[in-house]
Amino acid sequence: MINFETSPDRYRHWKLSVQGAVATLGMDVQEDVTIAEGYKLKLNSYDLGVDIELADAVQRLRFEHPEVRVVVVTSLKPRIFCAGANIYMLGTSSHAFKVNFCKFTNETRCAIEDAATNSNQHYIAALNGTASGGGYELAIACEEIYLVDDGNSAVSLPEVPLLGVLPGTGGLTRLVDKRKIRRDRADVFSTLAEGLKGKRAKDWKLIDGTFPTSKFQEAVNARVQELADESNGQQQSKGITLNPLEVEATQDGREYKYVSLRLYNDKRYADLTVRGPETDSRMSTEEIEGLGDSFWALQAYRELDDALLHLRINHLEIGVVCLRTEGDIDNVLAIDESLEENTDHWLVSEIMFYMARVLRRLDLTAKSFFSIIEPGSCFAGNLLELAMASDRVFMLNDPNRIVEVAKSAMNFGALLMSNGLTRMQSRFLAEPGKLDEIWGHEGPFNTKAADKAGLVTFAPDELDWEDEIRVALEERTSLSPDALTGMEASLRFAGPETMETKIFGRLTAWQNWIFQRPNAVGQQGALSNYGKPTKPQFDFKRT
């Protein structure tokens, strides 16, 4: 059972220090502290455990240190920045684990970019030694990259030439789409095991600057200070503390304060229930700050995020997740109003961007999601997004009991998908007029109105309700899990593409394909043979 919660005092691989507007994330991977057996994390190579700490730090910096403007990512080891994902870990992992590992590390790197874009927290990679593979991919997720010029240190993506796989953390996409490096140079760089150093790396735009060893620290500091000064528009309050989540975990599920995950392992589905807030009172920013991480919007989404990660990595055979809500629609709408009225407040803004990231994690989870809307549920505003993120929405049609959903402003802007659209926009690509119609609707939607508005897939009556859901679950869990993953990835993200959708769609799909191929993972494959005296033997058929 892999646990995703950590905190700086428990970090084994990173040192986080904060001085005024500048934070430093120092990588110092302990080679014996691994998440599984059979490999050592030499040369600041990483496994999932290392990345869980990084993800925690990136998240915590936004909530606990809103005053930070620049985050310097560097190594505490001499001559090596980071050697990337540990190859022996990859070579001995199952296909499912490799895929999930890459997805999580990709989300962490997207979170770094999200901090820069949305929170004015700028990441600088200070490469005091070689950054290879995932090491360079971590650097390229930062806004600027500085490399020491010591005659030895290089940046490289040696995955294709050495391992017969792709750089799995967005590297290729960021080369041509973020740094917009010419495709032929990107091609050369991505097949050059030893990578590039100094001036040529700079000329090819792989890095933003290079300085001799003696001046490296000073030059980086100067740039960091400059950036901190430039970005110092808003003075921000002190942060809040993200305390550990309280959760009761059993083999049947996980019980948090606002979230329940209940597993039906034999039937391969789970119920994931989010409970709404206890009160319908609007809150001031002072009250929200006072509540800190116990404010419903933050706590419920942290719990949801944790539950999703557990579902992905620890419960591989769960095929369908039934999303449910419990509570009062008005209470959820009061939360949304409190948030929407205060978007210029740092904490409110952070909470909203966090909710968006958690919902994107849901969009990117390789499980089928069915929303089940029954009496007592509160699919309203931000929680209506759960339904909009679902592959199907079932809403009970029972004129004798109140079944309602409701929209809020949160459905029309704040909670963007990876493709840069709201879920409503993606849903109604063919009929953008629907958005106005839904926006203009007074009060909650009963089942008939929701169905008419296009918010619902099926609205069975009380006689059919249980059977219809049971049959849908049985049917869904009987299908090929791989075909479903590919199908959902193709249907969930209509409309425009972004770097993020390219990374999770195109690049990930190719990497998953390669991760299956005998040329990588077969007995004679490159990944299996890495570090052995034997050489890989390829089937050279090009497909």
Added chain:
Amino acid sequence: MINFETSPDRYRHWKLSVQGAVATLGMDVQEDVTIAEGYKLKLNSYDLGVDIELADAVQRLRFEHPEVRVVVVTSLKPRIFCAGANIYMLGTSSHAFKVNFCKFTNETRCAIEDAATNSNQHYIAALNGTASGGGYELAIACEEIYLVDDGNSAVSLPEVPLLGVLPGTGGLTRLVDKRKIRRDRADVFSTLAEGLKGKRAKDWKLIDGTFPTSKFQEAVNARVQELADESNGQQQSKGITLNPLEVEATQDGREYKYVSLRLYNDKRYADLTVRGPETDSRMSTEEIEGLGDSFWALQAYRELDDALLHLRINHLEIGVVCLRTEGDIDNVLAIDESLEENTDHWLVSEIMFYMARVLRRLDLTAKSFFSIIEPGSCFAGNLLELAMASDRVFMLNDPNRIVEVAKSAMNFGALLMSNGLTRMQSRFLAEPGKLDEIWGHEGPFNTKAADKAGLVTFAPDELDWEDEIRVALEERTSLSPDALTGMEASLRFAGPETMETKIFGRLTAWQNWIFQRPNAVGQQGALSNYGKPTKPQFDFKRT
């Protein structure tokens, strides 16, 4: 050895008839006429041989029948339109063949859409019977879909529920991105083996209309006539004839008039040489029409297209293709001028769109392309696109011999990639100013100027030239072919995405992944077990 050339008098599976502005493509697949052994093409199911005829018809309609405004695609068999790609063919094919088969059929469907967009030739699917799987994917590549309402005929995508793979010909992407069907409905439809009929299919926008059997023909005819009248703006000349290509094929390659393909099978690379036109005289549209398919631009690109298809399907182990040209730069530029000055002439316009499609076929070919620019070459204008489409460009730097490339207007608009950009735009995403610089350059670029302009990856001098290319080839052909395919697919298409890039990037990559998975192709997989009394056994881990 699969042959890609055919013509209507040799069709076995389609009947093409033209009456004025309306053409009819009738599908009547001969079940015993297959491209390989071991299966029968029942129920208008298809294999590559059927699709080669379809591709030929789509192409021919543009050149031979420019007067055609509407193409009706229908079935000549009762009660069945088309059952899609033949499952037993897929089940018994190699991975490489499945991938290449899907790529070709995808290109054919994109060509149908290209005809509508660029040549005012509109495709109507008249489904006089059930269209399932690839049958519905053929329909959804058309602009409008009409389904007979006989109580039985349906449209369906049963791949996920029945075969454990994806619809492989763009179906999922076109559901949500072309027809913009709501994602939850697309989800239901794509998992419903029996599909949808009549009114519900219409309500969900899977079809554009449904008519009872007795009125079907009449209603379709009325709509076809309406569309033909609407589209009848330009009266166009008679078409030209596309005669069979003359080619001398040996086991070492293929020799056409303007194109040579030479295979070095033991070294796993090939030389693909295009010879420029014989003359530098500009041509009038009358002269171009007079030359017909022997006009250089049409003949050379038809030969190039054929060579590329042979490389893909018949020469799987060739890893690198060296693109070379021979001839006079001025002659190529004269062709480009003749074309660019007459873009409003139907044949010139068709030729330019065809050149664009051939170059896109090159972009989408899973081989590494190196352009080799030496004395005597003519990488100018449209042929400079070969270099811009290459993963790397080598240009000899020898001050004692003339080595030049040249741009023309063709590099700045007509020859769009799948992402909707010119190759120059894709190349210089980071520096759009380069486009003006190159456009403003007087005369040809020598090696130094080409290098400075960013048109060249490496410019070795005469001492290093041969060694550098030899080493680059040896290196490239030693790498994992799968990793290269994934890498090239990720680096070639920077910038915006279109439905076409989604189909060839995202959807294809997922399908290729699924085509490798034991859940599809293992002994217990769904594809392997289709039509057998045994049921598939899935490993239900979700990845």
